[in-house]
Amino acid sequence: MDQNLKNLPLSKILDIEKLHNVDKPIEVANGLPNECYTNNDYLAHEREKVFFNKWTVIGVASSIPNPGDAKPHNLLGIPLILVRDKNMKIRVFHNVCSHRGFKLLEKLCTLKNVIRCPYHSWSYDLSGKLIATPHIGGLNNHTSENFDKTKSNLKEIKTKVWMDIIFVNINSNEIEFDEYIKPLENRWQKFIKKKDHNSLVHSNDYGYFSLNVNCNWKFAIENYCESYHLPTIHPELNKVSNINDHYHIQGLPNRFAGQGSKKYEQPAKGNKKFNTFSNWDKDMLKNSEYIALFPNVMIGLHIDHFYVFWLEPLTMNETKEHMQIYYVGNESANGSDLKELRKENSRFWKDVMLEDVNAIEGMQKGRNSPVYNGGNFSPVMDQPTHQFHKWVANSLI
Known part of the structure; x- marks a missing residue:
């Protein structure tokens, strides 16, 4: 999905009255208008209102069966990581390093103990905690008193597994x-x-x-x-x-x-x-x-x-x-x-x-x-x- 979609109001993309017509009794209702299937700018609204606000499926737990198994997933342009931690819990994180915004994972893999950024080797454990910041305080100085690691953990997404299906609520605002x-x-x-x-x-x-x-x-x-x-x-x-x-x-x-x-x-x-x-x-x-x-x-x-x-x-x-x-x-x-x-x-x-x-x-x-x-x-x-x-x-x- 094009991340640079125009942020147009929905009313500029389609006739809102057409959406109200959908909610009428079935005998007189129309279906969703054409724009809901053909207009790329509309997709930005759907991504937010439907896929980010609701419980959305992004895979199944059996695809990452073992501790350390991890796979990337792209949800309409948003990069995610699915990972099974050491306690066999399925976790989903935004697939981006907190340091310089580098995408952490490109393909299905099995991690030993950490999710390591390929750019500067900042590393996170399988629960998303930032545990290593190489040379952050200068060469061979891996800590800095002015930097609080706890504020730069991976951003975890609200996740639930039901009958092996992985559901996420990106915006954490669904019931x-x-x-x-x-x-x-x-x-x-x-x-x-x-x-x-x-x-x-x-x-x-x-x-x-x-x-x-x-x-x-x-x-x-x-x-x-x-x-x-x-x-x-x-x-x-x-x-x-x-x-x-x-x-x-x-x-x-x-x-x-x-x-x-x-x-x-x-x-x-x-x-x-x-x-x-x-x-x-x-x-x-x-x-x-x-x-x-x-x-x-x-x-x-x-x-x-x-x-x-x-x-x-x-x-x-x-x-x-x-x-x-x-x-x-x-x-x-x-x-x-x-x-x-x-x-x-x-x-x-x-x-x-x-x-x-x-x-x-x-x-x-x-x-x-x-x-x-x-x-x-x-x-x-x-x-x-x-x-x-x-x-x-x-x-x-």
Whole structure:
């Protein structure tokens, strides 16, 4: 993202009345205006109001599994460091040295004990504390009575890990995470208890893939929220889990939304199947749920596996999609007996997500039309998508 975007008032970029139109009843509402998908100056407002003010996903904890593991991440131009400290805690810092503003980390690595700046070797421990300032008081004099190290620690970001997902609140002004996530946890109590979160294991062989798509990040969320497109975009999936077998999910005013299915079938090869969650409601064995937790993560919960499909916005019309797949226990996640089944499950989800690419990229192309007014919604089929549009509009105004 261009850090030198013009700091124009939002009213100079788009008609604010168009945002108010989004918040009307679904029968008469319009969708978000074109500028929210095409105007680079708008992105500066979205970065602040949506990605910095809210709980935003920047990765998963299993990507840095060991003490000292660290990786950089760029959140719309803001350089960050994800690190696992000696106590196995995930921490996120601004990726900048307090001395001369040098970017500390460029690539995934394992640190021994410190984060060392390549410029002048100022060093920080894994909790972000400044512990070494070479030659600060002159050659071979590494301390200075006029310099207080405690005021130059790394700037840590409010961070929470939930079901392996790393959430950050850059501006530290959102509600506490436990309150934020409670409605979704309450909903999923009938499927997976909080104590069962520890049974989730990331697959090391077929547990990750990524897709680069030429569209704004919001289109992926909008598309994921609804099942309306199943017959046209996913004809094979629609044969197995028909549009009529799906139901809407809307969690509180404007926090998460999505869909559920009553026809999920566990993948199997002969008598081989993945382990299942022990506390799953016996009356809902074929249910699965697909929830977009705003702003940028899509979650799929099944009786035998769980996935995290999170979005990394790159530019106004470029997005990287990251898929992480988890199973119940290490045998299902990494055992050799179920390797082919994991491979097939990963292929299935990748095929589904690839089918969506034409849809979301097609919407990006269409948004260049000057006569498009943000679109309309089906009062029956588009309720979760409308909820997401309202969430974005209300976050902006």
